[in-house]
Amino acid sequence: MKSLDDVVEFHGHICPGLVLGYRVSIVALKKFGDRAEDEEIVAIVENNSCAVDAVQVVTGCTFGKGNLIFKDYGKQVYTFIKRPSGESLRISVKWESPQETEEEKEMWEKYIRGDRSEDVLKAVHYRKSRKIDSIIHAGDEELFTIKKVRMEPPEEAEIYPSIRCSLCGEKVMKPRAKVRDGKIVCIPCFEKDIK
Ligand SMILES: [Zn+2]
Ligand SMILES: [Zn+2]
Numbered sequence: 001m002k003s004l005d006d007v008v009e010f011h012g013h014i015c016p017g018l019v020l021g022y023r024v025s026i027v028a029l030k031k032f033g034d035r036a037e038d039e040e041i042v043a044i045v046e047n048n049s050c051a052v053d054a055v056q057v058v059t060g061c062t063f064g065k066g067n068l069i070f071k072d073y074g075k076q077v078y079t080f081i082k083r084p085s086g087e088s089l090r091i092s093v094k095w096e097s098p099q100e101t102e103e104e105k106e107m108w109e110k111y112i113r114g115d116r117s118e119d120v121l122k123a124v125h126y127r128k129s130r131k132i133d134s135i136i137h138a139g140d141e142e143l144f145t146i147k148k149v150r151m152e153p154p155e156e157a158e159i160y161p162s163i164r165c166s167l168c169g170e171k172v173m174k175p176r177a178k179v180r181d182g183k184i185v186c187i188p189c190f191e192k193d194i195k
Contacts, residue, residue, distance in 0.1 A: 001029070002058045011053040016097070016131040020076070021051025023135060023143055024091050025058035028080040031089050036060035039067040039156050040083050046075040066157030081153050088151040095143045097131050165189055 007022050008014045032041055036059060043061035045052050048070055055061060055078065061068045076093035100108070107123035135143065162171040165186040178190040 002035070007054045007057045010057045011050060014132060015050050016128065016135060017050035018054050019132050019135045020093060020095065020143070021049075021054030021078075022058060023140070024051065024078045024093070025055050027091055027140055027144065027146060028055075028059055028078070028089060032080060032082050032087075036065075036067060039065060042067045042069065042081045042083065042154055044069045044071060044079040044081070046071050046073040046077040048072070049076075051076070051078075069154065079149070079151070081151050083153045083156075086150050086153050088149045090147045090149050092145045092147075093143065094145050095135065095138060098134050100127070167192075 004014075004019070004022050007018060011018050028041070028043070029035065034040075041059055041061055043055055043059060045055060045068065052068075052070075056063065056068060059080070061080070063070075077090065078092075079088055079090045081088045104123060104127050107120050108127070110117075110120045111124050140146070160173040160175055162173055163177055163184055164170070165172050165177070166183040167180075167185050167189040170186060172186040176187060177184050178187060179185070180190050
């Protein structure tokens with residue numbers, strides 16, 4: 001099982017979003033067992049925040065393997081689908097960050113106006129660690145609404161042959177190739193204005 005340290009190493013820093021994504025992933029793995037070596041689990045993520053990096057590292061649902069599907073809804077919702085059964089888990093984040101003090105609000109205002117003085121940085125950093133701490137110590141039921149659902153697993157990623165674009169000469173996977181003036185071209189060449 002990947003640790004929070006592994007996740008931080010991949011992501012580059014620790015932040016509340018990443019820790020939430022880590023907790024989401026642990027719930028998914030508790031339900032489905034092992035990390036996906038191949039495409040046994042598919043994740044549908046409804047945002048592209050820091051959390052998604054944790055999902056990739058911990059669950060093995062990755063952009064490159066094609067078993068991470070991004071829906072640009074701006075929602076903190078993560079659905080995991082087991083192949084081939086279609087058994088699924090929909091995890092929606094309901095966690096609320098701890099109440100900010102007046103002073104913290106003020107410091108945050110200064111921070112977003114570009115103030116990087118020692119006091120401001122200290123306050124912002126402290127606020128961030130309080131959030132992270134709260135997420136780490138909360139129970140699953142405080143963090144998430146978890147629903148068992150059943151979904152049709154998406155098709156497995158297919159491997160397509162490449163063909164060459166007749167304009168730039170670069171390779172393009174066949175289903176993305178276009179035809180322009182009777183010639184096979186890639187999308188950027190297709191969309192480029194030809195003088
Ligand atoms: Zn982050
Ligand atoms: Zn081209």
